[in-house]
Amino acid sequence: MSVTQNPVFTDWTPRHAELFKHQPLRLAHRLHESPLFSRAALASLIENYPRQSYNLVHMGPAGQRRLWREGEIGDLSGAEVIDAVEKGRIWINLRDVRRIDRRYDDLLRDVFGELKERMPSFDTENHGMGILISSPKAQVYYHCDLPGQALWQIVGRKRLYLYPNTPPFLHPQDLEDIALFGQEIDMPYQPWFEEHATAYDLEPGQMMHWPLNAPHRVENFDCLNVSMTMEYWTKEIRRKHIVNVGNAILRTRLGVTPKSRAIEGPGFLAKAVVQKALKGRKWTMRGAEKKGRPPVDFRLDRAHLGQIVDLPNAAPSTASV
Ligand SMILES: [Fe+2]
CATH class of the missing domain: 2.60.120.650 (Cupin)
Known part of the structure; x- marks a missing residue:
């Protein structure tokens, strides 16, 4: 266009x-x-x-x-x-x-x-x-x-x-x-x-x-x-994400307070390499360890639009909010 x-x-x-x-x-x-x-x-x-x-x-x-x-x-x-x-x-x-x-x-x-x-x-x-x-x-x-x-x-x-x-x-x-x-x-x-x-x-x-x-x-x-x-x-946002995940791992797994948010240089490369090695496991683009989501426990009420009906035996939902 x-x-x-x-x-x-x-x-x-x-x-x-x-x-x-x-x-x-x-x-x-x-x-x-x-x-x-x-x-x-x-x-x-x-x-x-x-x-x-x-x-x-x-x-x-x-x-x-x-x-x-x-x-x-x-x-x-x-x-x-x-x-x-x-x-x-x-x-x-x-x-x-x-x-x-x-x-x-x-x-x-x-x-x-x-x-x-x-x-x-x-x-x-x-x-x-x-x-x-x-x-x-x-x-x-x-x-x-x-x-x-x-x-x-x-x-x-x-x-x-x-x-x-x-x-x-x-x-x-x-x-x-x-x-x-x-x-x-x-x-x-x-x-x-x-x-x-x-x-x-x-x-x-x-x-x-x-x-x-x-x-x-x-x-x-x-x-x-x-x-x-x-x-x-963008490439820059992706690099920032690598830093966020890398620093999160440092902080939560290794007990280290991250010192750098650089998106280039040796520190950044180390974070990128580690994440590449872990890829395919649970490190995803976003919400790598996403908490469990609430189960689906209601449906909309057709007889009273705007209201809901409880579902007593609902299966857990895999949807994310
Ligand atoms: Fe938002």
Whole structure:
């Protein structure tokens, strides 16, 4: 796709290429106009989505933190699932959409193609995409992500709170824990962090990109939300990940406090060699020792959209949140 014809980004200026990765950027886009994100298209996508590739989470009563339960769609149609999300306290995350439906893969290729045209040195790999459909007032708690990330708003409004990617908001050990244990939402958080947060309201047709690993949390306004999450790796991010895993091993296995976060030189090479040797065992790209996930213990209630039915004899889930 050429940038001059029907661009995805509609208010991009050369200045954004200089700011990208270094500063939080809220940009205008046109993905919310794509037929792939119409309510009917999303309903059809949900109906055909493989069980192992989505997470359906019930957030428990309002005011109770982290009483999250993992469930399944049951016999609801895709349209009914969206209605249930709109009426309940639920979110559904369609993970890895580009591998499930080629049309979304094409769309993501267009996005990265346009970014590469606008920023010729922006070389990325391992692109990922998820579609998050979430209830009015749903929240995503304080966390950070290892890959490069962007959040695209499609339906509804939400507020993104963004924090500096430096101590005390983010410590190297936080990144190590996420790299090794996949504990994205167990990051230390203090209420006074809010005094240092920047809030960005997002409406359909706006997206946010932020500096690598910047902690963030999200609050939906009182309306159904559909958002697209986008992630990518670069050579530099991959090297940082090797450092995170290497330092996590030093700290947790050898009792050594890591001294270096260098992404080149002999120390880095030693970490890379060790991980290469261990590859194929349990050291994966992310969450190498991911904690067990909650079992699937409810399904959506077709008779009362927005409510759930307990599953007494549910099998353990292998899905990850
Ligand atoms: Fe995130």
